[in-house]
Structures are given as structure tokens and as C-alpha cells.
Amino acid sequence: MQFLEELKAEFNRRVTFRERRPHVLQVVAPLFHEDGDMIDIYLDLPKEPEPKTIRISDHGMTLMRLSYSYDIDTPTKQRIFRRILSENEVLEDRGRLYVDTEPAEIYPAILRFAQVIAKVGSMQAFKREMVQSLFYEELGEFVEISLSAYSPIKSYLPIETRDDLEVDWKLGSKDREVFLFGVKDNSKARLAALACREFQMKQVDFKSVIVHEDFENGLSRKDQTRITAAADKQFTSLANFRENAESYFRREGLTPVVQ
Amino acid sequence: MITAGENQAEHPGAFSMFLRQNEDFPENFSIGLKYHPNDGRSEIILLRCNGKHGMFNKTGVPDHPHFDFHVHRATEVALAAGLRAESRAEKCEEFASLEEALQYFVVAINLEQKDANKHFPKSTQADFGFMQ
Known part of the structure; x- marks a missing residue:
């Protein structure tokens, strides 16, 4: 040829x-x-x-x-x-x-x-950071699109004077607020646990929801214990959250805003 | 393998086996044993029994084992050099098909005979039923 x-x-x-x-x-x-x-x-x-x-x-x-x-x-x-x-x-x-x-x-x-x-x-050889950074991107996409009816607010400060205690998303309205944290590693788990404890001590009225990238393999045993003690509800993976978020929010009495 | 609910730190490490065969080129197969440490280090392939995949390597060696049925084994030298642990390959004349390689493999990894018979029965001999 x-x-x-x-x-x-x-x-x-x-x-x-x-x-x-x-x-x-x-x-x-x-x-x-x-x-x-x-x-x-x-x-x-x-x-x-x-x-x-x-x-x-x-x-x-x-x-x-x-x-x-x-x-x-x-x-x-x-x-x-x-x-x-x-x-x-x-x-x-x-x-x-x-x-x-x-x-x-x-x-x-x-x-x-x-x-x-x-x-x-x-x-x-792709850096773990690159793959993990897509976790936050995908979580954000799901919250802002699929859970838009719950009026998500990104980077929320429940205590205005404490900008070190930032919540990834707040959902719901004044009478029923959910503070949602995405957690992909030990460092974020500790931040989220600390923030939840501080809000509880200040008697902020809220429910905390943690969405893990991989609870079983992404956190040390101690950080698993810490975050479990501090949080009200945890989803062990993004897939798990996607599947169960709506039914969970309904059970918690969050009312979707009809648009 | 670690099951759900177990913490990696409590588990002594685990072995797993893989088996792959190219649908278009069945002579291109690989049967291997992996070790998964529990201490944060990467898993390594300890043994890989391969079919003929006919690849040249960088040096262009014409009689490279890849043109024959061959076996890769993990070596300390390869690990120390920063290569894949099992990068070294040797031609093997003890198998000439995936089925034969499977039998070679279960012996090489010292799998207990009853487990080998149960999970990897020999398919190279027909079972006439009256042999029970």
C-alpha cells in the first residue's frame, strides 16, 4: 500500500x-x-x-x-x-x-x-491534589444545582467576628439551618469538627452535615472519632450524599423554596 | 482485602490477584499478585505472568522477553532504582497459554492445593465424570 x-x-x-x-x-x-x-x-x-x-x-x-x-x-x-x-x-x-x-x-x-x-x-501520576480538588468542585456543583431549592449560601460565617470558622454552605432558612462541610482529609476534618464545637458552645441553632470524599480511607482513626463526635450527620461519600441528601433534608424539616 | 468497617492501620496488609486478557489479542494476558501494605506505602506487584505482547523496550533489544511468554518478579534492585518493582522480566517456557499460566501462577505463589483446586481448577484436562 x-x-x-x-x-x-x-x-x-x-x-x-x-x-x-x-x-x-x-x-x-x-x-x-x-x-x-x-x-x-x-x-x-x-x-x-x-x-x-x-x-x-x-x-x-x-x-x-x-x-x-x-x-x-x-x-x-x-x-x-x-x-x-x-x-x-x-x-x-x-x-x-x-x-x-x-x-x-x-x-x-x-x-x-x-x-x-x-x-x-x-x-x-496525576497528583492526588488534582483528583481531590475535583471533589470540592463536584460537591459544589451538586449543592448549587441539585439543592438550589434549599437556598445554599457559600462560605457562610455563622459568627461574623470569627472568619476562621467558615461553613462551606449554609442551607435552609432561619428557623432550620443546616451547615454543610465537605471533608477530604484530616486537616479539613479537624477544622470542621472545631467549627461545629465552637458553634455549639455559642449556642448557634443549627444542624451540621459532613460530606466526606472517603470516610473509611481518607481519615485517620482519631479524626474519624473527632468528626463523628462533633457532627450531627455524616455522608461517607459524595455518591452517598447525592443519593440521600433530598430525603435527609425532608426528614429534617427543611422546606424547599418553590421557584 | 480490607472490608468495610476495618481500619487500614489495624490490618496487617493484604494480597490480591489480578487477571487480564486482551479481547482482540488473547495471547496478550497478565496474571499477577499484588501486595497492599497498611503503612501508607504504595502497593507493589510481586509477580506477573504474561503472554506475548511483543513490545520493544527502549534499548531495542530484539530478543526481549516480551516477545515470548514471560514472568516479571519484584526485586529489591528495581525498587531501589525507583523502577516498578517487577520491571525485570524473564522468558518462561513453563506455560504457553493463559490457562497454563494460571496453573503456573498458583504454584508460584504457593497457594494451598485445596484452594487452587476450588478456585482455579485445571482446564487443560477434560473431566469425564467417572474420575470422582
Whole structure:
């Protein structure tokens, strides 16, 4: 096929092709993951001798390789994964990443595809802070959109002179106030526990709700105990909160404002 | 593995097994043993039995084990060098399929025979029923 010869020339002859299956060629090119393993790239060739489009695919190898050390098993990680693909116009079908390209554009398409595979393959290196920061973003999104009927107020100060005791969101009205805290680590757990204790001592009339990113594995045993002693209600994960928030607020007598 | 309600600090650490096979290229599989420490350190793969995935490595060594059935084992040298613990690979002639690799694996990790028979029965021999 003529385009394969042209592709070899564009790679300066530093590429070979191995037939992995009938009409499936593995591209053996100097394109590597960070750890030195070669990136798996295949060309799925239609039967006609001079095809109009060619599929560049990984045949599922990228996610299989990634799964050794990292699972895309949370909505946050899924979002990061989908964002990488969509920003680079790479598609996914049942775990197989691919792009369809014209023969004339195959060289830049392979290079771009290799970059995306390398990015996905390196997802495990994403800083924990980046993944955790999406927890607050997602919690905020849920509170401000799905719980908007409870008039959420962000960064609320129940005691005006104490700006160190900030509540992430206040919901409800004067006669029934809920102070909601998002907690992703020990440091935030301690702040939330301290704030709740101070409000109780000052006899502020409120109910405290804690939404954890991961109660079981995100907090030390002592911080689990501290926050449990201080808070009125805890949701052990964002998913748990999303599922049960409305029914909880109804039981607590919060009245949604009809808009 | 740690179950819900257990605190990681009270658990001595755990092992888990994984098994993966590429649907498009079934000869490309991996069966492995992971260790999960309870002291905050990352989990490590102790053993990985792999099929032929035919990748070159950076040095372009043509007879690299990846072109054959091979085994990765964790080594202190690799850990000390900051590499994946199980980065070292050796060709293995004791299996030539996922099913055979599974039997090799259960022996290599010293799984008790009754557990191996229960969870990973040998599929390379037919069961004629009258053998009970």
C-alpha cells in the first residue's frame, strides 16, 4: 500500500510494521511510555488496496496496561479520562481507543494518538491534589444545582467576628439551618469538627452535615472519632450524599423554596 | 482485602490477584499478585505472568522477553532504582497459554492445593465424570 511507504518516509525509515492479525498491522516506531515500554499502536486496514480512511487503534492495550496500577473507577477519574480523549479528538469503544484518519494525514495522526495514549497511560501520576480538588468542585456543583431549592449560601460565617470558622454552605432558612462541610482529609476534618464545637458552645441553632470524599480511607482513626463526635450527620461519600441528601433534608424539616 | 468497617492501620496488609486478557489479542494476558501494605506505602506487584505482547523496550533489544511468554518478579534492585518493582522480566517456557499460566501462577505463589483446586481448577484436562 502506497501510504505505508509514504509513512515510512515520514518516519525517516524508523518504523516497521508487523502483521498482528489479517488487516491489523502493529506500528513499531520509537514512541515510548515514560517507563520505556513501547506504545501499542495498530493500523486497522480495510480490505481495499488504497483505502479512504484508516483506523489507528490501541486495541484496548492502553487501559489494560494502565489497570496494572490504576483503575478509572470514580466519576472524577472518568471525567479526567474523557476530557483527555475529547480534547484530542480520540474516540473510545469498549475500552479501545482509536481515531479514523485519511491516509494522507496518517503520520501526524499517529503522533497525536501516541501523545494521547501516553497521557492516559500516565494518569496514575496525576497528583492526588488534582483528583481531590475535583471533589470540592463536584460537591459544589451538586449543592448549587441539585439543592438550589434549599437556598445554599457559600462560605457562610455563622459568627461574623470569627472568619476562621467558615461553613462551606449554609442551607435552609432561619428557623432550620443546616451547615454543610465537605471533608477530604484530616486537616479539613479537624477544622470542621472545631467549627461545629465552637458553634455549639455559642449556642448557634443549627444542624451540621459532613460530606466526606472517603470516610473509611481518607481519615485517620482519631479524626474519624473527632468528626463523628462533633457532627450531627455524616455522608461517607459524595455518591452517598447525592443519593440521600433530598430525603435527609425532608426528614429534617427543611422546606424547599418553590421557584 | 480490607472490608468495610476495618481500619487500614489495624490490618496487617493484604494480597490480591489480578487477571487480564486482551479481547482482540488473547495471547496478550497478565496474571499477577499484588501486595497492599497498611503503612501508607504504595502497593507493589510481586509477580506477573504474561503472554506475548511483543513490545520493544527502549534499548531495542530484539530478543526481549516480551516477545515470548514471560514472568516479571519484584526485586529489591528495581525498587531501589525507583523502577516498578517487577520491571525485570524473564522468558518462561513453563506455560504457553493463559490457562497454563494460571496453573503456573498458583504454584508460584504457593497457594494451598485445596484452594487452587476450588478456585482455579485445571482446564487443560477434560473431566469425564467417572474420575470422582
